[in-house]
Amino acid sequence: MRFFKEYKKQILIIIVFFSVIFSLLSIGKSSGIPVISELASVVVTPIQKLSSNTSNFFKDKFKAFTSTSDLTEELDELKAENQRLLNENKRLALYEQENIRLSKLLELSQKYKDYGTTGTTVIGKDPGNYFSTFLIDKGKDDEITSDMVLVSEGGLVGKITEARNSFSKAQSILDTKSSVSAMSLRTGDLGVVKGSYSYSGDGLCIMEYIDSDAEIIAGDEIVTSNLSDIYPPGITIGTVKEVIQGDNELTKKAIIEPQADLKHLDSLLIIKYNKEEAAP
DSSP: OHHHHHTHHHHHHHHHHHHHHHHHHHHHHHHOOHHHHHHHHHHHHHHHHHHHHHHHHHHHHHHHHHHHHHHHHHHHHHHHHHHHHHHHHHHHHHHHHHHHHHHHHHHHHHHTTTSEEEEEEEEEEOSSSSOSEEEESOOGGGTOOTTOEEEOSSSEEEEEEEEOSSOEEEEETTSTTOEEEEEETTTOOEEEEEOOTTTGGGTOEEEEEEETTOOOOTTOEEEEOTTOSSSOTTOEEEEEEEEEEOSSTTEEEEEEEESSOTTSOOEEEEEEOOHHHHOO
């Protein structure tokens, strides 16, 4: 249709022209007049050439049109194939990410092989940049209970607060209700790491009840202590950023930067810790 629209005027001229010629030929043959027959012959010869050239012209145009249609069809097929390959690459990338995730969980479980462990995935979170309270995809159906510990590749994340049949609610150490018995790995000084309204918005915790004579300084690694009934001892919590004055002269506080990436939680390890069973 596009071809005929483009050459509509030329086609009409050719049709009229040939109609006149064929009329002359018809008159020449029927009259038998030599002059008219000769004239018709003289006219027809170049017309035949013109007709042949015109025919070739339109054949070339039709070939070009057909070639364009074929190219368009091939292009559409190539686009479809390209999209299929892109989708396949995306699927392969997801499989690769899943393999990496499982490998990290396996490696992490070896670190806590003295305890019962199982992997889980975060499926929801509270609003905000950092994970304070969130949901995981394991629950009672997977023998998960409250107070089980959650860790990531970096260190301590938090604990499970409520187990449902197919999922559980959890809190991170940034939550203001969180409280973890802790100690300085370097000095052994004790304290309690808590979530803080003042610091959690920046992804930080506060360590309170540190003795005023404690030698904790910026850069010290803070780990879970052996005083907790919930958390296994020795799990990395974070690093001291700054030591500040406590609420009284007998204590001081430390601002803690968590080791776990509490801004991008995905795959976690659940530790099924029982202090009585773990005791030698």
